[in-house]
Amino acid sequence: MEALTQAMRGLGPVRLAMMGGVLFLMLGFFIFLLTKLGQPNMALLFSELSSTDSNTIASEVSRLGYPAEVRDQGTSVWVPADKALELRLKMADRGLPVGGKVGFEIFDETDTLGTTDFLQNVNLRRALEGELGRTIQSMDIVHRARVHLVMPRRQLFSREEQQPSASVVLAMRSSKRLDHEQVTAVQNLVASAVPGLKPGRITIIDDKGKLLSPGFEDDQSVNTIAAKNEERRRSVEARMARTIEELLEKTVGFGNVRAEVNADMDFDRVSTTEEIYNPDGQVVRSTQTVERAARNQESETDAVTVGTNLPDAAPGGGEGARAQSDESSTEETVNYEITKKVINHVKTDGSLKRVSVAVLVNGIQGKDKDGNPTYTPRPKEQMEMLATLVRSTIGFDADRGDSVEVVNMEFTSPIKFEEPLELFFGLGKNDLLRLAEILVLSILGILVILLVVRPLVSRAFESIPSAQEAAGRLLADTSSHAAGLLGGPSAPAPAEMEEEQFEELIDIDRVEGRVKASSVKKVGEIVEKHPEEALSIIRAWMYQEA
Structure with a gap:
């Protein structure tokens, strides 16, 4: 323990700080390595989520006791790969994700007893909008859907009834677009879900601002007919x-x-009507015959004379010759029907x-x-x-x-494309990638120990005996100089001592261990402050000479 303390003192504050920093970095690296190795392999659970769905799903997965990560700016949730299918089924059983829309579950969360009629109507409209949005969003071509409903309430004693209307905003997947039949299907879907709503009062646009179906338009409009014709041609x-x-x-x-x-x-x-008459195909339609017969008989009278004008004279004066005429006529009317062909050409x-x-x-x-x-x-x-x-x-x-x-x-x-990586001892592609990651991190840790930590520690501990040796030589040189000053028999002249001291200083300056020439003047102070260390150095010299 004393040797370790002495070695630590010999390092100095700079080396101790460097070693402490290296140890701290190594400790952090190993903690990171252990944390990385301890993390499970993550797989995608859901993507393209709203922030509400991401938070709800992550909380639900954490409540079940599994780690969950929210990535891609809160639009995707990642879970352990071996639990992805199980968690996906559990989330579906709980009705997640909901698509960021409010459906009929809003009535499960509200207290209907203390809710006003106005709030109930608003919740009903929100629920209808959310459910319609979810249904439309279930189409493969639709990424997101948002529905707005306008359902006016009929006022009391009002004769006019306002018609409901709706607007739908669709976000497509990639560059796909809805055709006319699909747009009509969305219109009919929304119209069937709202009482009194007609398909012609539903406006549909896409996320690019393109009008897919204008509202307030019947099926006989020019735009609708043109769209249908184009669809038929395609x-x-x-x-x-x-x-x-x-x-x-x-x-x-x-x-x-x-x-x-x-x-x-x-x-x-085009509609064409054609009438064709065939004169050779005459047919008697009706015949009318009228016969007339007349006989006229006239008698001739005498001429008027004076005798006939006298009184008591006979009026006729005598009968003359009689005239008789017979007259007859026959009139026949025949009506013929000419063959007529009427042809209606409808193109x-x-x-x-x-x-x-x-x-x-x-x-x-x-x-x-x-x-x-x-x-x-x-x-x-x-x-x-x-x-x-x-x-x-x-x-x-x-x-x-x-x-x-x-x-x-x-x-x-x-x-x-390259063939998928074959299984190796029953390990899949993800498992092999995981093992490769662990191997790379382990090799990196070993290289850091061999190339960074080991040279620093070795250099720090190798400098201790060099410093002790230099200090001992300085101490011996100083003691020899002190003995000469006391007038010993072997004491050299002052000029010779200064020359030897100067030459010794040059040798000391070249000694490894970063001993400076100014240390010579402080040897006495070192001996006074650390007598035990100086004694141990002298003993070491004695053992070396022996």
Whole structure:
């Protein structure tokens, strides 16, 4: 113990401070190493969470006795990898995550006895908005959804009834977008959940500010009809392209054909009425016959004379000759019905005006004797047969202006990813990465001990005997000088003593141990302050000489 104390005193405050700092750093490094090795392998439990859900899930996992870490600015929760599936099921059993929305569980947390009617209506609206948002958010293409409902209350003695309305904001995943049918489905979903709400009074926009469905619009508006026509055109093109690819893949192989279809469609609705009369197809519709007969008989009288005008004369004076005429007529009216054909031509919208098809076919790929990939173009006869199949599939019509192009080109090879790391003694990829991390940290700790700590400690303790030896030599030199001053027989002259002292000082200055020349003057003080140490040094000299 005395030797250790003496060694510590010989180090000095600077070396002691350096050794203390190194020991402190080593202690901290080993604590970090042990903490790192003691941590379990973490795996992702949930991602893309709201701050409320992250806090709730982390608290629930900690309550179950498992460590939980919140990362990515509070949007993801990490748990031990071996407990991830179990904890995910437990969180789902507790209804987590809720998506940061308030649903009908709000009524489980409020006291309905002391709640006003106004607050009940507000909670009901919030619950409907939250539940609709969760339902819409369950779609794979939708990342987040927010619903706002306006449900006006009808006032007493009011004849006018205000219609409810709604607005929906959707955040899509990556660059995906909703088509017209999906937008209509969201409208009908919201309208069915709110009493009295019509689909036309629901406005839907996306997170980019694009209007997907304007409110207050019926199905017969120009924008709605145009969107439906565009959707029908894309559907026809996709159906034709899929049919062509499925047909040709039976011959050229899966993934070796790509088809693109451009369909020019006519969405005009035309109604034509045509009446055709056939004069050769006369038919008697009705016949009317009218017969007339008349007979007229007239008698001729004598001429008027003086005698006929006398009194008592006979009025006729005599009968003359009689005249008789017969008259008859027949009138016949025949009505003919001419054959008439009425044709109504109704041309429905969505007819094909022109179809253009482009088909890209891969060649024949194989390997040579050395295993290198080879490519061989397909024969021209085979390409013509494939073009014939495509024409038959789309209903090719040259008069309509259809065009079909089938081209043979080499496809680029898909990128081959590295095979997953095979199991080693039953250890998975995560386990091997964990072992590699532990090995690297252990090697780093050993290198720090060998390259940093060991040289510092060795140098510090090696400087102790050098300093003692230098101090002893100074002490011996000083004692010799003191003996000369006392007039001893072996005392040299003062000039010789100064020269020897000077030469000794030069030797001392070169001694390892950082002994300065000014230490010579302080040797006496050292002996007075530390007599025991000086005595031990002298004894050491005696043993060395012996």
